Amino acid sequence: MKAFDYAAPASLPEAVGLLASQPAARLLAGGTDLLVQLRSGRKQADVVIDVKKIPELNEITLAPDHSLTIGAAVPCYRLTDHPAIRTHYPALAEVASWIGGTPIQGRASLGGNLCNSAPSADSIPLLIALSASAHLIGPAGRRSVPVEAFCTAPGRNQLAPGELLVAIHIPAPAPHSGAAYLRFIPRNEMDIAVVGAGASLTLANGLIAAARLALSSVAPTPLFVPAAGESLIGQAPTPAALEAAAQLAQAAASPISDMRGSAAYRRHLCAVMARRALELALARAQESK
Amino acid sequence: MSTPTYNVIGTRPIRHDGADKVTGRALYGADLQLARLVHGAILRSPHAHARILRIDTSKAEALPGVFAVVTAADFPPAPADKIVDFGEGDTLLSSLRGNILASGKVLYSGHAVAAVAAVNAHVAAEAAALIDVEYEVLPCVLTAPAAMAPGAPILHDHLPNGNIAETVRYEMGDLAAGFAQASLIVERELDTATVHQGYIEPQNATAFWSTDGRIQIWCSTQGSFVARDATAAVLDLPVSHVKVTPMEIGGGFGGKINVYLEPVAALLSKKAGRPVKLVMSRRDVFTGTGPTPGSRVRVKIGVNPEGKITAAQAWLAYEAGAYPGAMVVPGAMTVFACYDIENILIEGYDVVVNKPSTAAYRAPGAPNSALATETVLDEIAEKLGLDPLTLRLRNAAHEGTRRADGPRYKRIGCVEVLEAMQASPHYNAPLPGPHCGRGVAIGFWFNVGLPSSATLSVNADGTVNLIEGSTDIGGSRASLAMQAAEVLGLRAEDIHPTVVDTDSVGYTGVTGGSRTTFSTGLAVHDAAQLVIAQMKARAARLWAVDHVDFANGVFSANGNSLSFAELAAQLGATGGPVSCSATVNPKGVGGSFAGLITDLHVDPETGKTTVLRVTSVQDAGKAIHPAYVEGQMQGGTAQGLGWALNEEYFMDADGDMRNGSYLDYRMPTALDLPMIETIIVEVPNPGHPFGVRGVGEANIVPPLPSVANALYRATGKRLNRVPMNPATILGL
Numbered sequence A: 001m002k003a004f005d006y007a008a009p010a011s012l013p014e015a016v017g018l019l020a021s022q023p024a025a026r027l028l029a030g031g032t033d034l035l036v037q038l039r040s041g042r043k044q045a046d047v048v049i050d051v052k053k054i055p056e057l058n059e060i061t062l063a064p065d066h067s068l069t070i071g072a073a074v075p076c077y078r079l080t081d082h083p084a085i086r087t088h089y090p091a092l093a094e095v096a097s098w099i100g101g102t103p104i105q106g107r108a109s110l111g112g113n114l115c116n117s118a119p120s121a122d123s124i125p126l127l128i129a130l131s132a133s134a135h136l137i138g139p140a141g142r143r144s145v146p147v148e149a150f151c152t153a154p155g156r157n158q159l160a161p162g163e164l165l166v167a168i169h170i171p172a173p174a175p176h177s178g179a180a181y182l183r184f185i186p187r188n189e190m191d192i193a194v195v196g197a198g199a200s201l202t203l204a205n206g207l208i209a210a211a212r213l214a215l216s217s218v219a220p221t222p223l224f225v226p227a228a229g230e231s232l233i234g235q236a237p238t239p240a241a242l243e244a245a246a247q248l249a250q251a252a253a254s255p256i257s258d259m260r261g262s263a264a265y266r267r268h269l270c271a272v273m274a275r276r277a278l279e280l281a282l283a284r285a286q287e288s289k
Numbered sequence B: 001m002s003t004p005t006y007n008v009i010g011t012r013p014i015r016h017d018g019a020d021k022v023t024g025r026a027l028y029g030a031d032l033q034l035a036r037l038v039h040g041a042i043l044r045s046p047h048a049h050a051r052i053l054r055i056d057t058s059k060a061e062a063l064p065g066v067f068a069v070v071t072a073a074d075f076p077p078a079p080a081d082k083i084v085d086f087g088e089g090d091t092l093l094s095s096l097r098g099n100i101l102a103s104g105k106v107l108y109s110g111h112a113v114a115a116v117a118a119v120n121a122h123v124a125a126e127a128a129a130l131i132d133v134e135y136e137v138l139p140c141v142l143t144a145p146a147a148m149a150p151g152a153p154i155l156h157d158h159l160p161n162g163n164i165a166e167t168v169r170y171e172m173g174d175l176a177a178g179f180a181q182a183s184l185i186v187e188r189e190l191d192t193a194t195v196h197q198g199y200i201e202p203q204n205a206t207a208f209w210s211t212d213g214r215i216q217i218w219c220s221t222q223g224s225f226v227a228r229d230a231t232a233a234v235l236d237l238p239v240s241h242v243k244v245t246p247m248e249i250g251g252g253f254g255g256k257i258n259v260y261l262e263p264v265a266a267l268l269s270k271k272a273g274r275p276v277k278l279v280m281s282r283r284d285v286f287t288g289t290g291p292t293p294g295s296r297v298r299v300k301i302g303v304n305p306e307g308k309i310t311a312a313q314a315w316l317a318y319e320a321g322a323y324p325g326a327m328v329v330p331g332a333m334t335v336f337a338c339y340d341i342e343n344i345l346i347e348g349y350d351v352v353v354n355k356p357s358t359a360a361y362r363a364p365g366a367p368n369s370a371l372a373t374e375t376v377l378d379e380i381a382e383k384l385g386l387d388p389l390t391l392r393l394r395n396a397a398h399e400g401t402r403r404a405d406g407p408r409y410k411r412i413g414c415v416e417v418l419e420a421m422q423a424s425p426h427y428n429a430p431l432p433g434p435h436c437g438r439g440v441a442i443g444f445w446f447n448v449g450l451p452s453s454a455t456l457s458v459n460a461d462g463t464v465n466l467i468e469g470s471t472d473i474g475g476s477r478a479s480l481a482m483q484a485a486e487v488l489g490l491r492a493e494d495i496h497p498t499v500v501d502t503d504s505v506g507y508t509g510v511t512g513g514s515r516t517t518f519s520t521g522l523a524v525h526d527a528a529q530l531v532i533a534q535m536k537a538r539a540a541r542l543w544a545v546d547h548v549d550f551a552n553g554v555f556s557a558n559g560n561s562l563s564f565a566e567l568a569a570q571l572g573a574t575g576g577p578v579s580c581s582a583t584v585n586p587k588g589v590g591g592s593f594a595g596l597i598t599d600l601h602v603d604p605e606t607g608k609t610t611v612l613r614v615t616s617v618q619d620a621g622k623a624i625h626p627a628y629v630e631g632q633m634q635g636g637t638a639q640g641l642g643w644a645l646n647e648e649y650f651m652d653a654d655g656d657m658r659n660g661s662y663l664d665y666r667m668p669t670a671l672d673l674p675m676i677e678t679i680i681v682e683v684p685n686p687g688h689p690f691g692v693r694g695v696g697e698a699n700i701v702p703p704l705p706s707v708a709n710a711l712y713r714a715t716g717k718r719l720n721r722v723p724m725n726p727a728t729i730l731g732l
């Protein structure tokens, strides 16, 4: 690893200014992706800008309507430990407790997970299912991007030079809705998803009123499958309907073979994990008021 | 034979090194700081097989902060066919050196090619990247069957038989007649992937070559004397010029017997004129040290209607990696070692391939071959409608059984282990539900003797210093101190054990082969006997008697008595301090048998296995410190379960390892295993004063087949390849 300069701005304007003057700088939140990549030589940096000292990036705001804003640098453990998040967003508390392990979760942020833009990122399918958006700031001001449109290729995303992620915003969940993220790993921790599936589902009058499904590790980016969710709208939440939606997710996937699993195995898992995520989301929707 | 009663042996005192280890004070090689220390980096081959056309180190040498660059050209000259032997058998010096720094060809991706010493590790890494190596890439071959096939790329010109480095053959009885008597014959072929020991602490070595030509080395090693002798051989120095100080060691499991870094650090130090430290990364450990061989094993067993084995045949091909020495010999010796069989034929092949040169790993070679034998027996038991343990009991080896490789067993505990498995609460509990299966298997490991030395010095307050040379990997300070305490009539806490460098104690073989508690224990026992004899003589002088008794820590004669501590206080006045040494080379090694009962659940949709319950059973001979015996059993079981289910070197077609990190290598974590239950069986080894057999290895032999058999019961599938990971279970 080569030596680099380090800066830790204490405010958003300072950070934006610094980034404008150092467009090649690397942003550091928890560092659990970045530092590994710098050490292995996969990325280089002359300047590293630590965003953890910026107050807005460390805030968790749960509005009265239960919409949720998570500062980009909030470490995972704060989500897992947050009583209201555990109540209203159990799937989010779960995913935050699965990334890495206990020591990693003391640092790793959802913002970093999103901006690292790995196809396997565990939080992204769930954020897509929850209709989350990414709030960005840059030289041209603020803008918001739906999470499903944020990642563009492995490790690449919509962030323009000089831009940084401020927060992830999740709109208020509808009544009688539930969400889930499930990943398949051969072990029970410390593994990268072979396939992951995030789902949300809203019930009205016994029928499915809204549904969203996204997958990880089966395409160059986390994969939103609108057709899968749409197929469920207006349907009774039967096993056959969920299975049909899962099949649509499987059809949309274009997995590769690597050391974590063959394409054929991943394709098989797509349907299994999608169905199980929908089942869990359904169970949560049925329990929710 | 009546069971002896002990005061210390069989108790569970706190280990002597415990406080240092749990408070982070114990010093490991990476912790070492020395004045003017500089740091090294190693350049490794990106190719699995290539000719080295040219190495240009000039840019690296010119980088500011660089002190030295070395390649194989820096080894002292030696004839190409020079043989060295440092107590481990003959080795070609060129092979030994070749694996340390490649010369002529690189033989695996990760093969060390050059090394740099610089002001810090970052500059060293930068300089290593500046070394320009021109390669002519050659086709590579990655598995034993492929390497044995006609037309395979050839690794070494000096091997007479292509890539087959060694052939082993054991024959007993009349195979054809045996199979003719069989009413049922089952034959299966199973492959295992290359796996790594997975010790937590990476290899490291710091060396200082001083101007008088003497070298000091501090390193993480299972055997300081072997490290010393190998380094001296590689560098062509008198053995007495090399001193090795073993630092604390974070695991080895056989993988820290070979030297990789020590001679390189020494060569760098010689050029730099400063001490040089080399520390491997995890990827270096995976690609640059010795894993255990991948293998193909075919086993054919015939039985009569009662389930008595009439004949057994095995064919084994093990991947040695880049240099000969695949552990196929122990694989062949153990393949049928658990059973009393008249007619046997075993053929084994040691095959070089373009992978890291393999090293020992807990019962090296035995898990691979037991996998085939024990799954074939499971199938036979099923076909005969017999309980799988009953089938094994009908054929179990016992005192007098002759193994195919020659020796007849003395008193062994194979039957007792099987009986303990059959009687265990686990074996008699029902399975929890659908998609669950229970598998059993047993395994054998010889254990070894080898020389060991120890010195005991009696302090005036009655405590005793124990000086020894066995690296403490699994609690051996405690198990050795306890054996001294037992003889001396003291408490374990009264003995102060210290592991010292190679200049400070007599020759001691590696901490390996399950030998330390046995062999070094014997040295300690013998030294303690000498201490007692000398102390008796002092008491005799004190009391002017001819004969002194010693029992329960008290010396007595004619109504006089003195405790050990009381007599210790009078040593100064009776002729001076007492200090006794013993060096042993024991022959009475006792082999150990182990068994494993595995319950698991398979998710039929994902193929994921959950291990629900396991019970490890092993004959310890005598458990000196039962907690550390249990620890060995649990450790071997955990490693075996990981090997069975998920671990493997995932290599691409070019021989590059794609999962060289703990994230992707998929060793089991604490969340992946249940509490591992243990049952210690004690059939004393007649060759050791306390009956010790050694328990470090046999326990890793049964997990592979035990899991395979349980998976069969859960899924109805007999898989033919380890790891039996989720995708393999689903056939995807």
Ligand SMILES: Cc1cc2nc3c(=O)[nH]c(=O)nc-3n(C[C@H](O)[C@H](O)[C@H](O)COP(=O)(O)OP(=O)(O)OC[C@H]3O[C@@H](n4cnc5c(N)ncnc54)[C@H](O)[C@@H]3O)c2cc1C
Binding pocket: A026, A027, A028, A029, A030, A031, A032, A033, A034, A035, A036, A051, A072, A073, A098, A099, A100, A101, A104, A107, A108, A109, A110, A111, A112, A113, A114, A115, A116, A120, A121, A122, A123, A159, A163, A164, A165, A166, A190, A191, A192, A193, B663
């Ligand atoms: C042992 C281990 C296990 C892991 N396990 C998992 C796992 O199970 N699941 C999983 O999904 N991931 C896993 N990861 C990856 C990593 O922990 C996660 O992606 C984590 O969420 C990254 O967050 P961070 O805060 O550490 O990001 P950082 O490393 O700080 O940053 C990640 C990337 O985002 C950029 N970035 C950070 N903050 C901003 C910002 N505000 N604006 C713009 N760009 C920014 C950085 O420049 C960098 O490119 C693991 C990593 C390790 C080391």
